[in-house]
Amino acid sequence: MQCQRCGERPAVIHLTTVVGNTHTEQHLCEDCAAAQGIQTEVSLDKFPVGSLLASISKGAAGQLPAAAEGGRCAACGATLQDFRDTGRLGCAACYEAFAGPLRTLLRRVHGASRHIGEPYAPPAGAPGAEAAPGPATTDELRTLRAHLQRAVDAENFELAARLRDEIRSRE
């Protein structure tokens, strides 16, 4: 079924409105539904995340970092297409490789894209710790310092010490 409004794209939103005894049906594509201000997040949330991303990635493609080698994660080789197919990312580095579209996706799924829960700093010398990222951006340092303050406030001194070390090493 084609969209009733633009007649070009397939209709994916089927809206039934009942006002009194009148009952109207609308069949719209996502763009036209959005243009009419129809909230589609609830229905989209029921689909696997892969197809949810597929539905938004056209608009988000411009946000893909150029260094992502045509949308391939340098660490594990996963592509955005893999994610669309399976709904699962390949590895932690995928979050950097696909940061743009993921940020949009996270906002749609969670209503936010920034973690404000418990901070974490990996133990020095633990397996995998050598894969730690290089110098941090000012923004990251600010977040780390905020986490440090919260760890101190919560009297979680073990974590505070690790955060302090992490900040020093990345300054």
Next chain:
Amino acid sequence: MTLDLDLLPDGGVPWLDASGPEGHVVLSTRIRLARNLRGHAFPPRADDAEREDVRDQVLAAVRASGALGRSVVIHVDGLTRLERQLLHERHLISRDLAGLAAGAAVRHGAALVTDGAAGVMINEEDHLRLQVLRSGFAPAEAYADLERHDRDLGARIAFAFHEEFGYLTSCPTNAGTGLRASVLIHLPGLVLTKEIAKVLQGLTQMGLTFRGLYGEGSEVVGNLFQLSNQTTLGKSEEELLDHLGRIVRQVVEYERQARDVLLRNAPTVIADKVWRAYGLLRHARSLSFEETMNLLSGVRLGVGLNLIGDVSIYTLNKLLVFTQPAHVARRAERALTDPDLPAIRADFVRRLFDDDARRGPRGTGAPEEA
């Protein structure tokens, strides 16, 4: 390897004792944290060798931390399908780890460390799924335990964590805190008064989600619902738990009101319903799993309303676990497809009621036959 569940402290189901708060409505509280090791592909993408490496690192960290002192390690990838289903029915492992989904196989390197109440699933869709299960409604206590284990392990192995996105997970729906808290709740009053659809719709609008007895993708049986937080990012762990707690308390209150309405408006109908359920369970000669769950729901309601006095919630919880298909099949040493299972189940239900009636309402651990 053969699975010996007797090795598990309390048979892996210490929550059955119904000792927790709101135990007559909320059966159990479960919280899990999704964590991954830095520098390794997530389990669905990793190869066998990488998953083995991850498993060994996690097991070494568990041993070194002493976090799960009396725990046992179960190599899930070495179990038969029936044994994996058994662990799943005890809510010790997820459907994913058990490899029970249609067309899915168990993942090489899949393992479980558990002390009964707390555990770590290894090589689920994330490298670690730390989880704690408590009797009744006890999110704060469950989280306190879980946080301790998380800290102990996170100080020994490096978790994948991102300044902006938080804990990184295989599926972005779990990113951020990686925290999913859920309660298994019995809502026959809301179902019978037909208020349930409204309540469930309200939950969804409040950012909660509901599922059946076995979690994701499972159907609702026996009026048992699993309520959990839908999002994991952008709120602190405390906020997520607070929010869930507030809404669950509200749902418990709605359920109480619904039961009051039933007792007030249709006392004979309700009494007849719960006593019929009890009568069938006590005397039937063949019981399907689904019928058993529905009848147990009726008896549980009768106990909650003080209509049935000589059955304990503990007995009902035991029946809930031990009448599930893999449990019945294994006890009788039959296949899951064996046509005699409904008769064997009915026989077991009668004996358990008789035994518990003789022993009195309080027993400990799993029934001897299990």
